[in-house]
Amino acid sequence: xxxxxxxxxxxxxxxxxxxxxxxxxxxEDLIPYGYDKxxxxxxxxxxxxxxxxKLVLVTAINPTPxxxxxxxxTIGLADALHRLGTKTCMALRExxxxxxxxxxxxxxxxxxxxxxxxxxxxxxxxxxxxxVGAANNLLAAMLDNSIQxxxxxxxxxxRVTWKRCVDMNDRQLRHVVDGLGAIADGTPRxxxxxxxxxxxxxxxxxxxxxxxxxxxxxxxxxxxYTYDREPVTAADLHxxxxxxxxxxxxxxxxxxxxxxxxxxxxxGGPFAxxxxxxxxVMATRMALHYADVVVTEAGFGADLGAEKFLDIKCxxxxxxxxxVVVVATVRALKYNGGVAKDELGHENLEALAAGMPNxxxxxxxxxxxxxxxxxxxxxxxxxxxxxxLELVRASCEAEGANVALxxxxxxxxxGGEELAREVLRLVEEPNSFDFSYPTGASIEEAVEAVATxxxxxxxxxxxxxxxxxxxxxxxxxxxxxxxxxxxxxxxLTDDASKLGEPKxxxxxxxxxxxxxxxxxxxxLTGSIMTMPGLPKxxxxxxxxxxxxxxxxxxx
Numbered sequence: 001x002x003x004x005x006x007x008x009x010x011x012x013x014x015x016x017x018x019x020x021x022x023x024x025x026x027x028e029d030l031i032p033y034g035y036d037k038x039x040x041x042x043x044x045x046x047x048x049x050x051x052x053x054k055l056v057l058v059t060a061i062n063p064t065p066x067x068x069x070x071x072x073x074t075i076g077l078a079d080a081l082h083r084l085g086t087k088t089c090m091a092l093r094e095x096x097x098x099x100x101x102x103x104x105x106x107x108x109x110x111x112x113x114x115x116x117x118x119x120x121x122x123x124x125x126x127x128x129x130x131x132v133g134a135a136n137n138l139l140a141a142m143l144d145n146s147i148q149x150x151x152x153x154x155x156x157x158x159r160v161t162w163k164r165c166v167d168m169n170d171r172q173l174r175h176v177v178d179g180l181g182a183i184a185d186g187t188p189r190x191x192x193x194x195x196x197x198x199x200x201x202x203x204x205x206x207x208x209x210x211x212x213x214x215x216x217x218x219x220x221x222x223x224x225y226t227y228d229r230e231p232v233t234a235a236d237l238h239x240x241x242x243x244x245x246x247x248x249x250x251x252x253x254x255x256x257x258x259x260x261x262x263x264x265x266x267x268g269g270p271f272a273x274x275x276x277x278x279x280x281v282m283a284t285r286m287a288l289h290y291a292d293v294v295v296t297e298a299g300f301g302a303d304l305g306a307e308k309f310l311d312i313k314c315x316x317x318x319x320x321x322x323x324v325v326v327v328a329t330v331r332a333l334k335y336n337g338g339v340a341k342d343e344l345g346h347e348n349l350e351a352l353a354a355g356m357p358n359x360x361x362x363x364x365x366x367x368x369x370x371x372x373x374x375x376x377x378x379x380x381x382x383x384x385x386x387x388x389l390e391l392v393r394a395s396c397e398a399e400g401a402n403v404a405l406x407x408x409x410x411x412x413x414x415g416g417e418e419l420a421r422e423v424l425r426l427v428e429e430p431n432s433f434d435f436s437y438p439t440g441a442s443i444e445e446a447v448e449a450v451a452t453x454x455x456x457x458x459x460x461x462x463x464x465x466x467x468x469x470x471x472x473x474x475x476x477x478x479x480x481x482x483x484x485x486x487x488x489x490x491x492l493t494d495d496a497s498k499l500g501e502p503k504x505x506x507x508x509x510x511x512x513x514x515x516x517x518x519x520x521x522x523x524l525t526g527s528i529m530t531m532p533g534l535p536k537x538x539x540x541x542x543x544x545x546x547x548x549x550x551x552x553x554x555x
Contacts (some may be wrong), residue, residue, distance in 0.1 A: 003555065004106075004108075004109075004110045004111065004114065004118065004554070004555050005118060005119065005551065005552065005553070005554045005555065007111065007112060007114065007259070008108075008114050008116050008117070008118035008119070008259070009118075009119075009550065011114075011116055011259050013035075013036050013116055013117070013257060013259075013261075014257065014261055015035060015036070016030075016032060016035065016036050016037055016038045016255060016256070016257070017030065017032065017038075019255065019256075019257045019261065019263050020038065020040070020255060020263075022261075022263070023089060023255075023263045023290045023291070024290045025040055025044060025255070025290065026044065028041075029041045029043055029044040030255075031252065033126050033254075036116065036117050036256065036257070037117065037120060037125075037126065037254060037255065037256050038254070038255045039126060039249065039252040039253065039254055039255070040252060040253050040255050040265075040286060041252055042210065042211070042251065042252060042282065044286060044289065045282070045285060045286060045289060047289075049289060051289065053287075053288040053289075053291055053292050053293060053294055054292065054293045054294070054322045054323075054427040055284075055288065055294050055296065055319060055320070055321045055322055056077075056293060056294065056295045056296070056321070056322060056323050056324075056325065056423055056427065057296060057297070057298060057306060057309060057310075057321045057323070057324045057325070057372075058070060058073060058074040058077065058295060058296070058297040058298075058324075058325045058327060058377075059297070059298055059301070059302040059305055059306035059309075059324060059325070059326055059327070059362070059366075060300070060301055060302065060326060060327040060328065060362075061301055061302070061326065061327070061328045061332060061333070061336070061358050061359050061362055062300070062301035062303065062336075062358055062489065062490055062491060062492065062499075063300055063301060063332075063489055063490065064331075064332040064335040064336065064490070064499075065335070065341050066329060066331040066332045066334075066335045066341060066344055067329065067331070067332065068327050068328060068329055068332050068379060069110065069327060069329065069379040069406075069409060070297055070327045071092065071107055071108070071109050071110075071297060072109045072110045072111065072113045072114075072379070072408060072409055073113070073325070073327045073377050073379055073406050073408060073416070073419075074090065074092065074109075074295055074296075074297045074325075075090065075092075075109040075113040075114060075115055075258050075262075075264070075408070076109075076112075076113035076406060076408020076409070076412060076413060076415060076416040076419075077295055077325065077377070077406075077408070077416050077419055077420055077423065078090045078258065078262045078264070078295040078413075079113060079258050079259075079260045079262050079408070079412055079413030079416060080408070080413040080414070080415075080416030080417045080419065080420035081293055081295070081420045081423070081424070082260065082261075082262040082413060083260070083413045083414065083417065083420075084417065084420055084421070084424070086292055086293050086420075086424065087290075087291050087292040087293070088262055088263075088291055088292070088293050088294075088295065089262070089263045089264065089265065089287040089290060089291035089293075089294050089295075090115070090258070090262065090263070090264035090265065090266075090287070090294070090295050090296070091264075091265050091267075091279050091283050091284045091286075091287045091294055091295070091296040092107075092115065092264060092265070092266045092267075092279055092296070092297060093107065093266070093267075093268055093269040093270070093277075093278070093279045093297070093299070094107075094121065094125055094128060094129065094254070094266055094267060094268060094269040094279075095107035095108065095121065095122045095269065096129070096167055096195065096196065096197045096269055096271070097123070097129070097167045097168055098167060098168055098169040098195050098197070098532055099169075100122050100123070100539065100554070101168070101169070101534070101538055101539055101540035101543070102169045102532065102534050102535060102538055102539060102540075103534075103535040103538070103539060104539075105539055105554075105555045106118070106121070106122035106554055106555060107121075107122070107269075108121045108122055109258075110409055110555075111408070111409030111410055111412075112259060112408070112409065112410065112411060112412035112415075113258070113259070113408040113409060113412055113413075113415075113416075114258065114259050115256050115257065115258050115259075115264045115266060116256065116257065116258070116259060117256070118554065119551045119554060121256065121266055122554055123551075125254065125266075126250075126254050127249075127250070128205075128250040128254070128267070128268070128269075129167050129196050129197075129269065130167075131246050131247050131249070131250035132165075132196055132199060132201045132202050132205060132247070132250065133165055133166065133167060133196045133199070134246050135201050135218075135243040135246040135247050136164065136165045136196070136199045136200075136201045137164050137165065138239065138242060138243060138246065139162060139201075139221070139223065139234055139237070139239050139243060140162055140163070140164045142237045142238075142239045143155070143160065143162055143223050143224065143232075143237060144179065144186055144187065146237055147187050148186055148187055153226065153232055153236055153237075154226045154227050154228070155224050155225075155226060155232050156224065156225055156226060156227045157187055157189040158189070158190075159224050159225040159226075159229070160189065160191075160223065160224035161222065161223060161224050161225070161513060162221075162223035162224060163191065163192050163193055163194045163530075164191070164192075164193050164194075165193055165194045165195065165196045165198070165199045165201075166193055166195070166196060167195060167196035167197070168195065169195065169531075169532040169533055169534045169538075170193065170195075170531065170533070170534075171531065171532070171533030171534070173192065173193035173531060174192055174193065174529065174531045175190070175192050176190075176191050176192055176193070177189070177190055177191065178191045179191075192531070193531055194530040194531055195271075195274075195530065195531050195532060197269050197270050197271045197274075197275060198270070198271060198274045198275050198530040198531070200221055200515045200517055200518055201218075201221075201243070201247070201517075202268065202269065202270045202275065203270055203275055203276055203484075203515060203517075203518035203520075204217045204218060204221070204517045204518055205247060205250060205251060205268055205280065206267075206268035206270055206276070206278060206279065206280040206281065206313075207276075207280075207281055207312075207313070207316055207317070207518055207519065208251060208280075208281070208282065209281055209282065209285075209317070211244065211248060211251065214244055214247060214251055215240050215241065215244040216240075217517040217518065217519070218234055218239075218240040218243045218244055218247075218517055219233065219234055219235035219240040219517075220233060220234070220235070220516040220517045221233060221234040221515075221516060221517035222514055222516045223237070229472070230476075231476055231514075231516075233516070234517070251280075251282060252282075253265045253267040253280060253282050253283035253286050254266050254267050254283075259412060260412055260413050262413075263287075263290075263291070265279070265283035265284075265286055265287050266279070266283075267279055267280045267282065267283035268280035268283065270299075271299060271300075272298060272299025272300040272304040272305035272308060272489065273299070273300055273304055273486060273487060273488065273489040273528060274486045274528060274529075274530050275484065275486075276308040276309075276312050276313065276484050276518070276520070277298050277299035277300065277304060277305040277308050277309070278296075278298050278299070278305065278308060278309045278312075278313045279296060279297075281313065281316070281317045281319075284296060284313075284317070284319065285317070293423075293424075293427065296309075299489075300489035301362065301489060301492075302324075302326060302362040302365060302366060303362070303365075303454055303455055303487075303492055304485075304487065304489055306324070306362075306366065307436065307450060307454050307485075308484060309321075310370050310433075310435065310436070311435050311436055311437070311450070311482060311483075312482050312484060312520055314433075314435075315435060315439060315482060316482075316519060320433055321372060321433065322372075322373075322426070322427040322431065323372065323373050323374070323375070323423055323426035323427045323429075323431075324366045324370075324372045324373070324374045324375075325374075325375055325376075325377050325419070325423065326359065326362050326363055326366065326374060326375070326376050326377070326401075327376075327377045327379055327406075328359045328376060328377070328378060328379070328392070329378065329379045329380075329381060329384075330352060330378065330380075330381065330384045330388045330389065330392065331344040331345075331381055331383075331384075332355075333352055333355035333356055333358070333359060333392070334348055334351045334352050334355055335355065335499070336354070336355030336357075336358045336499045336500045337350070337351035337352055337353065337354030337355030337356075337500070338351055338354060338355075338499075339351045344383075345383040346383075347385045347387065347388060349387060349388065349391055352388055352391055352392070353391065353395075354500065355499075355500060356391075356392070356395050357500055357501035358492070358499070358500050358501050359376065359392075359395075359396070360395060360396070360399050360501075361456060361492065361501045363376060363396060363399050363401045364399060365453070365454055367399075367400065367401065369436050369453050369454060370433060370434065370435075370436070371431055371432035371433050371434050372431050372433055373426040373427075373429045373431055374401045374426075375401060375402050375403070375404055375419065375422045375423065375426060376392070376396045376401050376402070376403045376404070377403075377404055377405075377406045377419050378392055378403055378404070378405050378406060379406050379408075379409070380405050380406060380407050389405070402422055404418045404419035404421075404422045405418055405419075406418075406419050436449050436450055436453050436454055437449035437450065437453075439482075440480050441480065442474075442479055442480060443470050443473060443474070443479055443480075443481075443483060443512070443521055443523075444460075444462075444470065446482065446483040447460050447483050447485065447507070447509065447523055448460050450483065450485055451485075451506075451507040455487075455492045455493065455507060456492055456501065456502070456503070457492075457493070457505055457506055457507045458504060458505065458506055459506050459507075460506060460507050460508075460509060461506045461507070461508045461509070462508075462509045462512075463508060463509065463510045463511075465510070465511065466509045466510055466511055466512050466523075469511065469512040469513065470512045473512060473514055473521060476514075478514045478516065478521060481514070481519060481520050481521045482519070482520045482521070483520060483521050483522075483523055484515070484518075484520045484521065484522045484523070485507075485523045485525060486522060486523065486524045486525060486528045486530070487507070487525045487526060487528055488526055488527075488528060493505045493507070493526075494507050494508060494525040494526030494527075494528070495526060496526075507525055508525055508526060509523045509524070509525055510524055510525065510526070511523075511524040512524075539553075539555070
């Protein structure tokens with residue numbers, strides 16, 4: 001059996017200019033990055049059009065070590081729609097080097113449902129993440145330089161909130177002390193690093209609608225507070241122009257293709273557990289501009305990525321999705337029902353029934369909270385039995401959601417045609433899309449709504465420090481922004497060990513901070529961190545390059 005990277009390396013892809021031409025991208029708007037990838041200039045969106053496309057969101061149950069295959073299903077669904085004669089385009093996120101070298105692996109799909117060039121997409125790609133890191137760290141350097149050069153803004157070094165970043169899982173950098181040495185070496189202070197995908201710059205890049213909007217968002221970023229507890233912004237440091245200069249090309253969406261030639265915009269990459277977890281607004285709008293059906297995904301389970309896609313991205317960008325696909329596997333549902341990972345290949349209807357509430361919870365939220373039509377995609381594995389599949393089907397249909405089997409990992413688009421036909425039916429249905437909390441709700445009201453309506457919690461508890469921070473945010477005029485809840489991806493709760501559909505729990509907010517450039521307030525819950533660490537055996541140990549330059553070990 002070929003590995004994912006071997007399948008990708010054996011593929012014969014079309015020149016990216018041909019993919020762009022089929023999609024309708026004008027030659028003058030295409031900026032090739034070699035043979036099989038390109039950027040598309042923002043000017044493409046300035047052309048007036050009355051074209052209306054359908055937007056399909058792919059999400060999933062809470063992730064497990066058994067794997068769900070959300071990105072693989074997204075790509076396979078787009079390929080299947082393409083095979084059925086629908087002008088289709090994908091809008092996906094770029095992978096972070098942290099998971100690629102850590103435990104999760106890449107994010108270019110798998111098997112015969114991949115976007116290519118897989119190695120480039122999973123590694124440096126077109127340099128977008130490096131640009132985000134450079135802009136982030138330029139702002140950090142200008143902040144500390146202002147303190148060093150007489151501190152004219154009266155920045156309190158103890159209240160600096162802006163961190164440096166690196167696109168790597170490196171727990172050693174979570175808490176550092178810098179500026180040590182002689183007087184000319186800087187002002188000593190406690191500091192730390194975030195992973196690049198958690199940087200507010202990444203969120204700004206993904207939510208910006210133009211160069212002007214990008215620069216205005218960068219200017220609003222709060223980097224710290226004065227001795228009088230007033231916010232200091234990037235505009236106060238005169239940093240937004242130089243940051244925008246670093247990001248001007250990164251803002252242009254990247255165009256690639258699937259193994260079957262379906263166009264895909266792969267752009268931006270915030271994590272959904274510590275950021276807003278969606279690809280860029282620019283890429284989504286560009287896909288909607290050219291295609292008739294756009295398939296996009298949001299990170300991790302529906303409680304994280306889908307919630308933020310709907311409550312943050314759709315709210316800010318004025319997007320209205322037409323249908324939702326919730327991806328699950330029989331294996332992952334049995335894991336939620338208490339089966340150990342090495343026993344998931346055996347039929348176990350009792351455990352499957354015990355794990356089903358996690359899937360049904362997400363289905364109910366999509367249908368009843370957000371008012372969207374929904375289909376469950378079962379990513380089929382060879383060991384799944386007919387009895388298990390029938391149990392899943394019957395349980396979902398009792399909730400009013402149909403089930404479609406997906407075999408795209410093994411069969412590519414052909415294995416997703418059942419799902420594609422159901423999606424084409426759903427996107428024509430009327431829906432009553434709404435947010436989980438109204439625009440302008442207070443921080444407390446918004447967090448309470450997400451916790452109770454989306455997670456199923458009884459309520460929210462604010463730690464004393466978080467309560468003080470929320471009060472300060474209200475005082476500073478940030479009290480009615482949307483909320484971006486940072487929470488473990490493994491559970492509906494803020495405790496990763498509680499699987500299935502837990503009841504009788506509260507969400508504990510331990511820290512609240514504003515991302516004024518992104519336009520939301522971040523609420524950190526439980527033990528979530530913005531700089532992950534590597535596992536005991538990192539995936540990096542298995543990655544290599546041959547003498548002729550061929551990369552091996554990526555997955």
